[in-house]
Amino acid sequence: MSPQTAASTTSRAPRHHNVYGFLTRRAHGFYARDAGVSHRKNLGLLRKIICQESTKFKNVWTTHSASPIAYERGRIYLDNYQCCINSIAQEPRILYQKPKCSKSEKIEDALLLECPLGEMLPSPSDYKSSLIVLTVRNWLLRLSADSGEVLEKIYLADSYCKFRYLSWDTPQEVMVVKSAQNKLPAAARQAGIQESVLFYLAVFHVLPLSFIGMLEINKKIFGNSVTDVAVSNGILIVMYSMGLVRLYNFQTILEQFMEQPFDLGHEFNWNGQAGVVGKYPFGLPRNIKITDTPPLLFEASSLENAFQIGGYPWHYIITPNKKKHKGIFHICSLKDNALAKNGIQEMKCCSLEPDWIYFHPDMSGRIIHVGPNLIKVLKLKEVKNNTEQMEVAEDFTIVANRENCVDNTVTVTASGRVVKKRFNLLDDDPEQETFKIVDYEDELDFLSTVAVTQIGADGRAHLDIHCNEHGLLLKSIPLLESWDVTYSHEVYFDKDLVLHIEQKPNRRFSCYVYQMVCDTAKDDECSKHEKNERVFCKKGGRIFEYT
Secondary structure (H helix, E strand, O other), rough: HHHHHHHHHHHHHHHHHHHHHHHHHHHHHOOOOOOOHHHHHHHHHHHHHHHOOEEEEEEEEEEEOOOEEEEEEOOOOHHHHHHHHOOOOOOOOEEEEEOOOOOOEEEEEEEEEEEOOOOOOHHHHHHOOOOEEEEEOEEEEEEEEOOOOOEEEEOOOOOOOOEEEEEEEEEOOEEEEEEOHHHHHHHHHOOOOOOOEEEEEEEOOOOOEEEEEEEEEEHHOOOEEEEEEEEEEEEEEEEEEEOOOEEHHHHHHHHEEEOOOOOOOEEEOOOOEEEEEEOOOOOOOOEEEEOOOOOEEEEEEEEEHEEEEOOOEEEEEEEOOOOOHHHHEEEEEEOOOOOEEEEEEEEOOOOOOOOOEEEEEOOOOOOEEEEOEEEEEEEEEOOOOEEEEEEEEEEEEEOOOOOOOOOOEEEEOOOOEEEOOOOOOOOOOOOOOOOEEEEEEEOOOOOEEEEEEOOOOOEEEEEEEEEOOOEEEEEEEEOOOOOOOEEEEEEEEEEEEEEEEEOOOOOEEEEEEEEEEOOOHHHHHHHHOOOOOOOEEEEEEEEEOOO
């Protein structure tokens, strides 16, 4: 026996005497060697490292594309998901590159599936991340996230509808596939032909992928003015052109109106149709037929159908359904529709882009209200001496840095003449630092903001990391590339990675990848001299630029 083996055997021996104690502690969540405990410790260490002054985020590589760029959990997708790049490596590493697909195979939407914990799955491939994609020809494919291999293939329906959107009812558990709004051709409408079905919804359990049912949203049941539908957290949400939003219990609909359950891959003979469920050319049966208006859970009227539910106890946020109220938000109790004390929130800003408000995704029940130069994090609390009423109180604020703004309302010409401008700058004028993006990094419990200042053609942005509990600024990360406020931008902060995706005119897309590095003073000095040294390389037919 080697010394190493002897040592390891000796260290394990005493544990057998305390098996019961370990099992008892583990049952109560105290098992120190549990993977979850180690993961939390690692994230705590990473959080501390990020906050250190010596830690920087460096632009390690950049690439460009003529098609949209998507990011999901450390993977960058290009060429309509035909190319996947690992964003973790210092240099771009292509995980897979598939041949260019035809227009009939174009991917309309995608969702990332991750293995559920503590469940036995039928296939070894189910334990690895995969990508669910929806093609323009109504095929639903499950692809390996690392190789692009097709793991499962489901045909949804023939040409009577066009499925376009994927979303979660319950994240990583129940998925919804939604069609585009069903509209007749102009010639058919002129001939007096009417179409009563507005949308189709197909619902699936995921991992293993199983079919729950398909249903129609019919104007005979829900009305003529339906503009959109969604399923979220077990609720069917129906939106109307006049700003009305109605909520129905989706589980009740399934129980009340499902005619017959079906399993993928099984033969069926139903309603005059015979085939295999999920196979071409039959697709999926429409086995949920809503024949009467389901019981209404709740309805509200809001400008542009803007409606959100959250907080504790449950509250909702709406904007009164008149254009003059745009930018005014009401926070009301879901229980009795009572307006919370201080429940009318308004930034009172003059800007081209509207302010926005939403419930904090950290499940704290707080509310984030974002304006051009101010972010307010609000909380719901009981009114003193009145436990039945809630009030909205300020938890903390984050303010844009506008200390260096120059007052341009008064200028002096070369001859000494004083000229006064007759207008004031907008609150989101590009020459003033303005908040563009606010996001939450759930694993590190950071609140991140992107603020931009643009003078002339040169725009500068920085991503700031704030303490999610108190709003304190912990680190500021400058984005080196120029930021044009007229372009579309997405910024992802994912643990030790910052990713900036930019869409320029004429469908030109750029992706800038920043990674965490721990610089010493010597490294900083070297980086100053090497700042402009960029290397171009070609991989998989694509050009990358990196340091």
